[in-house]
Amino acid sequence: MDRPVLYLxxxxxxxxxxxxxxxxxxxxxxxxxxxxxxxxxxxxxxLTSFSRHRVEAILxxxxxxxxxxxxxxxxxxxxxxxxTDKPGFWIDDNCTLRDQGVLEDLYExxxxxxxxQVRRWAGRKTDGELLEVLKEVRTWLAQVQGSPDAPGCxxxx
Numbered sequence: 001m002d003r004p005v006l007y008l009x010x011x012x013x014x015x016x017x018x019x020x021x022x023x024x025x026x027x028x029x030x031x032x033x034x035x036x037x038x039x040x041x042x043x044x045x046x047l048t049s050f051s052r053h054r055v056e057a058i059l060x061x062x063x064x065x066x067x068x069x070x071x072x073x074x075x076x077x078x079x080x081x082x083x084t085d086k087p088g089f090w091i092d093d094n095c096t097l098r099d100q101g102v103l104e105d106l107y108e109x110x111x112x113x114x115x116x117q118v119r120r121w122a123g124r125k126t127d128g129e130l131l132e133v134l135k136e137v138r139t140w141l142a143q144v145q146g147s148p149d150a151p152g153c154x155x156x157x
Contacts, residue, residue: 002086004144006035006137007047007072009092010055012120014130017058024062025121027130032064034134042141045072047081047090079103087112087144089137093120114140 008014014031016023035044046055052071059066074081079095079102082088095103095117103115116136118129 004042004087004089004141005083006042006044007082007088007090007092008044008069009078009090009094010046010048010050010058012093013091013118014121015058015062016121016123022058022061023123025130026125026127027134028062029064031130031134032059032066034138036065036068038141039068041145044069046070047072047074047078047092077102082113087140089114089116089140091116091118091133091137093118112144 011017014025014028016025035042046052046069048055050058055071056066072081077096077098078092079090079099082090082103090113092115095115103113114136116133118133121127121129
């Protein structure tokens with residue numbers, strides 16, 4: 001089986017870029033550390049309008065190792081850049097109606113793809129949404145790998 005893919009949006013999802021400063025969402029390091037630790041089990045890709053150079057410069061600024069995450073090019077519609085032959089989990093704060101339509105057409109509820117809309121981060125220091133998302137990603141990864149410990153994967157006794 002091909003490795004599943006985790007797609008990450010950047011602006012509004014993981015951080016905010018102000019006029020003179022970048023504001024990192026709480027628990028961003030926790031998410032990126034988990035991605036690095038599981039790099040052999042899944043592919044992780046930036047799915048953002050930011051350039052590769054800008055993403056690397058911004059996230060390196062918070063001490064993140066971003067080399068294990070590849071950059072997914074797209075034009076016009078983010079969802080069209082998603083590989084349909086692999087299980088995927090996409091985290092974004094702004095899925096357009098066009099993206100939603102593409103996702104529905106491609107996956108039709110087949111369970112191998114998850115889209116997780118997050119609230120656009122507004123700088124709240126107590127925001128814990130990335131930790132919630134990380135729990136969902138862990139569960140999804142266990143399910144697509146067929147782990148017997150994954151919720152919903154245990155045989156009925």
